[in-house]
Amino acid sequence: MTIRVVLADDQAVVRGGFRALLDLTDDLVAVAEAADGVQAVEAVRTTRPDVVLMDIRMPGIDGIEATRRIAADRSLDRVRVVMLTSYRVDSYVFEALRHGAAGFLLKDIEPDGLRAAIRDVAAGQGLLAPAVTRGVIEEFARLKAPEAAGAERLGVLTEREREVMALVAAGLSNEGIGRELIMSPLTAKTHVSHAMTKLGARDRAQLVVLAYETGLVRPGGR
Structure with a gap:
């Protein structure tokens, strides 16, 4: 192609x-x-x-x-x-x-x-x-406080989807997420896709930004 x-x-x-x-x-x-x-x-x-x-x-x-x-x-x-x-x-x-x-x-x-x-x-x-x-x-996330309504915004996600989102923010691939959470890469990809859809994120990059903006993860750690 x-x-x-x-x-x-x-x-x-x-x-x-x-x-x-x-x-x-x-x-x-x-x-x-x-x-x-x-x-x-x-x-x-x-x-x-x-x-x-x-x-x-x-x-x-x-x-x-x-x-x-x-x-x-x-x-x-x-x-x-x-x-x-x-x-x-x-x-x-x-x-x-x-x-x-x-x-x-x-x-x-x-x-x-x-x-x-x-x-x-x-x-x-x-x-x-x-x-x-x-x-x-x-x-640049260090320069701004997390959204006050961050927890509420993440309320649409399941606990597993929040875990997966945090690992995406940590830089892990679908394979890495699978190893971390003991699931297949395809299952990890599905959770990532669901999180992006629920949060209106265009791709993984926006998902990482949202992880920091909502306070799910903080600079220097998950």
């Missing part, structure tokens, strides 16, 4: 580098390019890609707002947005994850790492670079 990608970055040289890389990869293809957020949203609506590589900082509408618009469009539910940044710890990344991004990548990522990341997120395998992304979420 060919994975269709939209490249959104205000620097033509960056887009050209990514396109050249995709052109050399049999199962990846760039279907459109965009130089700002407005163009990115329009390109996504027109081409319906599997993955968007979205620069955070762009003129006009930035990558965060473009991601929010894409995530809010129910007809684009299958599109996964991966944020591109030059900074390992970036407050904008946290906001992007809150608004629907599936994860983020540093622009200096090695070619093989980029290819693997695109394939992973297209296959629905969840949070990209879990250790790094979790670190970003933790860093």
Whole structure:
């Protein structure tokens, strides 16, 4: 299966580098390019890609707002947005994850790492670079208190779903959750899916953000 990608970055040289890389990869293809957020949203609506590589900082509408618009469009539910940044710890990344991004990548990522990341997120395998992304979420979760109504919001979940959600926030894969709770990876995936549906989370990244925002887990621990 060919994975269709939209490249959104205000620097033509960056887009050209990514396109050249995709052109050399049999199962990846760039279907459109965009130089700002407005163009990115329009390109996504027109081409319906599997993955968007979205620069955070762009003129006009930035990558965060473009991601929010894409995530809010129910007809684009299958599109996964991966944020591109030059900074390992970036407050904008946290906001992007809150608004629907599936994860983020540093622009200096090695070619093989980029290819693997695109394939992973297209296959629905969840949070990209879990250790790094979790670190970003933790860093900025420290700056705000948990929601006062956090416990009430989590009331829609079963006890098992809360346990699974906490383990997702700890960076565990479905396989890791299965080992921790003595269940199959498929059962773990089902619990994750139920938690996302009940909480209105677009993907695992938003589930991690919600785990911190509601106080289910706290920075520095589960």
